[in-house]
Amino acid sequence: LFMKKLLALGVISFSLSASLAEARFFLGVEGGYEMSDTFVQAGNRGHVVWGSSAFENKARIDSWTAGANLGTEHQLNDLFGLRWYFGVNYGENTNQKLIFQIQYLDFQLGADALLNFVNTGSFAFGVFAGIGGNFSKGSFTGNFFKSTDETAHIAQAGFFGQVGLTFGLGEHNRIDLTARIPIMNVVLAEDGNPIYNPLRFTLGYKFIF
Numbered sequence: 001l002f003m004k005k006l007l008a009l010g011v012i013s014f015s016l017s018a019s020l021a022e023a024r025f026f027l028g029v030e031g032g033y034e035m036s037d038t039f040v041q042a043g044n045r046g047h048v049v050w051g052s053s054a055f056e057n058k059a060r061i062d063s064w065t066a067g068a069n070l071g072t073e074h075q076l077n078d079l080f081g082l083r084w085y086f087g088v089n090y091g092e093n094t095n096q097k098l099i100f101q102i103q104y105l106d107f108q109l110g111a112d113a114l115l116n117f118v119n120t121g122s123f124a125f126g127v128f129a130g131i132g133g134n135f136s137k138g139s140f141t142g143n144f145f146k147s148t149d150e151t152a153h154i155a156q157a158g159f160f161g162q163v164g165l166t167f168g169l170g171e172h173n174r175i176d177l178t179a180r181i182p183i184m185n186v187v188l189a190e191d192g193n194p195i196y197n198p199l200r201f202t203l204g205y206k207f208i209f
Contacts, residue, residue: 022075023072023074024073024209025071025072026070026072026083026085026206027068027207027209028070028085028087028174028207029068030067030068030069030089030176030178031066031067031203032200032201032202032203033094033201034062034198034200034201035061035062035198035199036052036060036063036196036198037060037061044187045187045188045190046187047186047187047195048184048187049184049185049195049197050183051182052181052197052198061100061198063102063198064091064092064094065089065091065202066089066090066091067090067106067202068087068088069085069204070085070087071083071085071086072084073114079115080114081113081115082111082113082114083112084109084110084111085108086107087107087108087110088105088106088107089105089106089108090105100140100141101140102138102139102140102141102154103138104138104154105136105137107134108132108133108160109133109134110131110133110160110162111130112128112129112162113129114127114166122169123167123168123169124167124168125165125166125168126165127163127165127166128163128165128166128176129161129164131160131183132161132162133157133159134157135156135157136154136155136157136185137153137154138196139152140194140196152194153189154193155188155193156185156188156189156195156196157185157186158183158184158185159184160181160182161181161183162180163178163179163181164176164178164179172207172208172209173207173208174205174206174208175205176202176203176204176205177203178200178203180199180200180201181199182197182198
């Protein structure tokens with residue numbers, strides 16, 4: 001019985017290794033929209049905020065985001081796939097007439113599981129879900145607490161989840177519609193300051209080599 005289990009484990013490991021060996025490298029770009037609330041998210045260094053306060057409606061901020069990513073995609077079979085990626089995004093608020101302005105860089109490392117509902121070889125349609133970690137650095141400039149403008153620096157790290165729809169076009173092209181949801185963020189700045197934890201919605205394109 002032990003030998004049968006060991007043999008089965010070996011077969012599974014070999015199959016997985018063979019699938020992973022067929023990994024395909026990709027480069028991608030994305031752009032989209034972010035929504036958040038910033039007023040109640042300030043805290044001391046080490047302060048943790050769970051989720052997103054995008055619907056607090058106390059100091060709503062709308063932003064655009066654009067980024068690039070790279071990673072590898074692993075098709076386990078016609079239905080299931082995995083991918084990991086590293087990404088960098090830059091963003092600013094969309095309304096430059098607001099009393100505060102935001103600029104930031106966001107670095108992400110994550111992994112997704114893909115499920116194909118349709119996969120003909122020339123066209124694929126499915127969904128994906130994943131989890132990742134991120135580090136963000138940037139600045140808020142505005143008159144939150146004084147009559148004159150002041151700058152608060154953002155430095156934070158956290159975890160996020162994401163879900164979306166994915167479309168495979170031919171052998172090398174993939175289009176993703178993604179919703180990213182913050183799980184938690186922790187303040188890293190020495191003097192505390194705000195946390196920026198938006199909901200992010202993006203349209204992305206990946207070229208798969």
